[in-house]
Amino acid sequence: MADTYKLGDLVWAKMKGFSPWPGKIIPARDNVKKPSKKHCHFIYFFGSENYAWIESANMKPYFQYKGRLMNANKTSTFKEAVDCIEKYIGENNILVPDLKEDTNDTNHEEKSITPPKERKIKGTPKRRPNSDASNVGSSGSAKRLKTESIKLKDSSLTISPTSHNSKARVSALLNRPVHIERPETPPLDVGSVSQTLKDKKIEPSGLKFGFLGLGIIGSGIVKNLLNSGHSVMVWNRSSEKCGDFVNAGAKEMMTPSDVIAAADITFSCVSDPQVAKNMVFGNCGVLQEISADKGYVEMTGIDADTSQDIAEAISSRGGRYLEAQVQGSKVQAEEGTLVILAAGDRSLFDDCQSCFQAMGKNSFYLGEVGNASKMNLVLQVMAGVTLAGLAEGMALADRAGLQQKDVMEIMELTSLACPLMIEKGKAIIEGGFPTHLPLQHMQKDLRLGMLMGDTLELPLPLTAATNEVFKHAKRLGYGEHDVSSVYIRTRF
Template sequence: MASNFKVDDLVWAKMKGFPAWPGKVIEPKPEIKVRSKKNHQFVFFFGSENYAWVPNESIWLYPEHKSRFTLTSRIPKGFKEAMESVEDILKANAATASASVPEADASSSSGDLDSNKSDNPDLPSIEEEIAQIFGDKSEPTPKKDYSREPLASKSSAKVEGEEKEGNVFDNMESWMKKKSPMGSANGDADEENSGEDEPLSKLSDSKEAPAKEKRERKPPKKNEDFVTDFDEEAKTKKVKDDQVEKVKKERKRKAESTPPRPKVKNQKLLVKFGGTPSKCSPIVSPVKRQLVPNADSGTAIIEQKNIIPTPAKIGFIGLGIMGNGMVTNLLASGHEVTIWNRSPHKCKEHTRVGALKVDTPVQVVKSCDITFSCVSDPAAVKDIVFGNSGILEGICSGKGYVDMSTIDVETVTDINEAINAKGGRFLEAPVSGNKFMAETGQLIILTAGDKKLYKDCYSCFEAMGHRTVYLGEVGNGARMKLINSSIMGTMLTGLAEGLALAEKVGLDQEEVLQVLDFGSLSCPLIKDRGKAMMEGRYEPENLVRNFQKDMRLAINMGDQTDQPLPVTAVSNELFKKAKAMGYADNDVSAVIRAIDA
């Protein structure tokens, strides 16, 4: 690898998550600053019309490493064109050099072929290409620093503009003063919540017949404590199916307007998704979206539920990928909420609409009647409960604590004993769902523990969830969630294997998903995650690292009961591999990369 590079060198440059790509060292753009003390070069990527700062250790001279980096399978769109561009330049420079330099000096001139590039009238200089792409300096383009994320295409400026629209907090205060009528008709909800996008506002009209209610199954008789969804009372407040479809269509519209993404072979469904280095592919720097869902999505569904908030003061600890959406819905439904998060900046949007921010977990507990928490793993839960200024220091008689994290049975049992010893009440309530379901109040909440506290949390669970289940004694919630994660994990890895095999044998992956949708495998998990795998779209809905943690805990639970879990163990290894490949903070659909590797 060369330690020094100069302007006009033809090189292979590698961005994180992408294959090495043909490019050229060019003069830096003054508006794009390098954010590292390491030696970097400013590289133009052929075929993608993008440029970025790349560290020297990720750059190799093109001719010397051509055989090493030339792809022979799964070639991304634009890669072949990029190589052709470089080869044309090399041929043109070689022809120019041989015509202008005496034959005796040919060996000395071959080391700097690029210096004669401007003599070729057929090929524009790299500066001319950039000028054609980005226009005159008199019409400045939006400035964006590409040094900390994969390269974005021309449409990125448009996406940034779209993301600023429809923040639910802009109109939250005025909305909270309104009380939605009991039993409002579906058409009325569409009139009140329709946005500027015509397809969204007309979604409910396209369905001539109302969706049929799903048949409720009776709970097993062997568990007399089993209660689901507050029984008949919840049925009258079920969110309309067309409202959920409305939210999905809005998210789909925004996804289709994002910068180009990688295209898988035989894929026909996408709208001009490319495989060149861009902001969203294939190891995705998560696309920045609004902190909360817009007024046409989560809030519209919360309004449909017509929730009467509890007079109790509510606390919430943990504003991560799931907790953020839960707090949004608690505030939108009129609850009084006090919040704390390890990263204080995540509290800002919520404090704008009435949430009270405090400095420690113990302050949350002391100022609230019921405190919820949702953090990443057992270690984080133990830290906020037993650590300095933790929850346990503020617990006293009458205080309630509800843990919504996914943790092991031993940890949840220890917390229950500690809370009860100080006169408090404890309820475990792990959730099944993803970021989208958290934002729209559609989570499945699996509770166990103090039944009176469970009933006191009625309005909170109604705001955060679509279905709530009471499972009896402490520990059953954790057991149910880990079994649920084990089944989901094996389904996801099986789906990823099937799609990878379909590509190898020449089948269209879109057609495979359509066939699955025709039969008994038709379900949201297969549809949504399958499409994400096919499109190479890994914006985080359910993080790989969190899901792999759940599967590890499920395997540990199997070890303690001498229950073999061979399929779960294999699936867990694939998620571990995806995490090791750099997909830890991407969506679980990225597990297909572990199979492709």
């Protein structure tokens, strides 16, 4: 079949393992070896500013397939590429043909579609003379080539290493996106009562409760404690988070020790074991006011040793201690459907029952201090390895040219289907990663799980490998994103 493309045409060009990408056919440099296959064109890719030899069979006219293909990829780099080509079209006054899309074509096989003849492109992006294009293979497998600076003639659009596109060029061979900004967490409507909480018909305890830490999980828990009629005093390191809870009936205290002094039972839910210990042993901390008539419940994700240290300190002052680890994330905390794993003082567990009913759908008493922390880490290790497997599978599907939405649709019909896989799979497809469970918290739990394995002399090779994947994603800047953003590391 005859090749209908020519120099200057704007196209959608598809490399193996990548989504169709907006580009332009340009002349190849003399020192660039052309592949042996027929009907190949040298393509300049907008946004990433790279080059590759692409067969005509893997190209589509830009305007004719714009409506269908411009929404096929949701990554920030792809959107940037579309913005670049649209800006180029506008600044060069390229005529947009009035064409109907061929909606019956579902693959990238070559068809006798003549690209619109009325488009005229005045400029051609060129490489600097000293750019090395010698690594374009003659085997027909296209490889993108990096360029340092590109200027489109007869256009005011100049792209230089200092422009906003420079980040996109750093990892061009893998089409690595620039850092995805973490979506802002919508404000919590403290006054809204979930149907789940209404159905529980909880009779609140007459005791006074304190709560230290109003993070993602803590905020949802306190919301349900207030809406179920409990008396709650709150403290948070950044006091501005307390405002909505005060308006809903909570009382804000100045220090953690003030909360302990005013409350009968105080819950703590902070970011990690070190912060949990600082809350207890630090200035104006828990130990200053703990006494025989006080109870302290540690809900922070910690290891058994840290929990034991806190328990001994509380007990030495006559207080009661309970560790109450939670399974669930933002949605479960706000709806009151967490799973609570408790260990320690049994009488304190009983006194907290109305609170646990407001927080979750089940609470388990697991015996002596440390058991709940161990159980939580076991479950977190399983969840972390599962999420890494999901992320790698979705990355593999994308690189293989499969539609991720098809992967999810089929997976939901198999024994792999579970709320975690479905929820995080959808987050990967959407690509925004709004925080329900911070990635850095999962990495912390994987690290603690490995330490527990070391103590028990149990090899955990899968956990160790998964921890490295999460550590790298955290280093890339995704620590405060949702745990599903581990996909960024596995994909790129």
